[in-house]
Amino acid sequence: MSSIRVLVGTRKGAFVLTSDGMRSRWDVSGPHFGGWEIYHLKGSPVDPNRLYASQSSSWFGQVIQRSNDGGKTWDSIGNKFLYDGPTGTHLWYDGTPHPWEFARVWHLEPSLTDPDTVYAGVEDAALFRSTDGGQTWQELAGLRTHQSASAWQPGAGGMCLHTILLDPSHPGRIFIAISAAGTFRSDDGGATWRPMNRGLVSEQIPNPTAEVGHCVHRIAMHRSRPNVLFMQKHWDVMRSDDAGESWREVSGNLPTDFGFPIDVHAHEPETIYVVPIKSDSEHYLPEGKLRVYRSRTGGNEWEALTKGLPQSHCYVNVLRDAMAVDSLEPCGVYFGTSGGQVYASADAGDSWNPIVRDLPAVVSVEVQTLT
């Protein structure tokens, strides 16, 4: 029988939530790495018991942890993220050049084919790769040295590379997203990169249709159709049907199109989920109601999913890496909140239940479907 493992990163440690395929009773393990910020944990699709975790602290810097037994035990591995060659400068908040400085790992993306290969998206924005199970890390410097990079500028949360999508159909094709530079694509395994932001309109930057400078919050794809991408931008929900070459808005009837996470149903490539929040200046839910919005038409037509979710006095947020789906039938959908709740739906979003209610603020949620 299948089982589910939910990997939760919080501001004060990691938690591992497990259930059988019914997804109604859950065991909670943790906190692991108590007191540390866990920006992200993720398992290898090749070896699900191989997990990687980004552990960081303003006091002690960056640590990377690896588990070979599904999160029961962990070992600290390589934490040396050195930019390759001259670091150069990007723009600082005041518009002056500022040297690249490593702050933390935001996202870990294990390879689709090799459990010892894993990518790391870091702040200040750069992409690293390890091919020895995380013992050593090498920068794929073609991204940071892109001709546009000197004009990249951090968003309020830092200049972070937060999204890494590996194309299962085109070996060597990688999509990444940076706040606030935008989306980039490599077709040669990360050696060279092109901006993929045509069609994005951001009124918060001097040239709203600039090639780079957009605050992309998250992009998502369905494995069966990697040329179709969905994006939650600072404002606007967007869609690309040509592997990022162009984008069109699909915000449709959403109550607000500001938000952070976006994800795709495991079996229905046109079914997508977002959690709108009120605005860029009010990072909480509109009307005090926790509503996941689902589109079964690839955008534009959205329905509010509310059953089991608080519909009054709820002012949490859901961060960009804090939503995930399982691959059971029906598809399970999961998200974590800034209030420490992790909600699960075992029916593709029709109804929801909290797995846990009182964790530290949730930063990331990943789901593994184990067989």
Next chain:
Amino acid sequence: MIRVVLPAHLRTLARVNGEVKLDVPGTVTQRSVLDALEAQYPVLQGTIRDHVTQQRRAFLRFFACEEDWSNESPDTPLPEAVAAGTEPLLIVGAMAGG
């Protein structure tokens, strides 16, 4: 033996309890103590001082003999009591406040 007291999070990371005891060859300085500490516990590399610049992480302090040595040169000899092992070098996380 040189005695070093680590903050709780680093004791957990290094999987040690209580003080750490180190053989430090030559003059006992911040640098030589941290070199020996990181050699014995490689997991601590990068958590106390930067991998490249070797500068102290901003939110950590170095105390010894009731004095703050954080802003001394890393090559300044530490107090004789630390070198003799009668007093520990304390690595302390700054108070968070709030």
